[in-house]
Amino acid sequence: MEAARFLGPDMGRYAWRxxxxxxxxxxxxxxxxxxxxxxxxxxxxxxxxxxxxxxxxASWTDHGVTITVS
Structure with a gap:
């Protein structure tokens, strides 16, 4: 697990980021x-x-993507 970095301004408690x-x-x-x-x-x-x-x-496992690195 790694922490991501936010982009752009914080638009409030319920806003997408x-x-x-x-x-x-x-x-x-x-x-x-x-x-x-x-x-x-x-x-x-x-x-x-x-x-x-x-x-x-609000679960997170349903919203993933699978990628292949070659």
Whole structure:
């Protein structure tokens, strides 16, 4: 796990915030995910919790991408 760096201004508590992480990866396949941590140290849950109408998915595992470095 590595910490990313925020880009641009902080637009408030509920605003989306772009971020970047520069890293060197060896050849292979990687699953890239991001997990938010707030100022009190609380982190997003790994798994989705069933809720009415499916709103409120705050999990991080559902939103990753897989990349291949050659």
């Amino acid at each position: 772009p971020f970047v992480l520069a890293t060197d990866l060896s050849s292979g396949e990687y699953r890239i995910v991001s997990r938010a941590t707030d100022t009190e140290g609380n982190t997003q849950p790994a798994n989705w919790t069933e809720n009415e109408r499916g709103y409120g998915n």
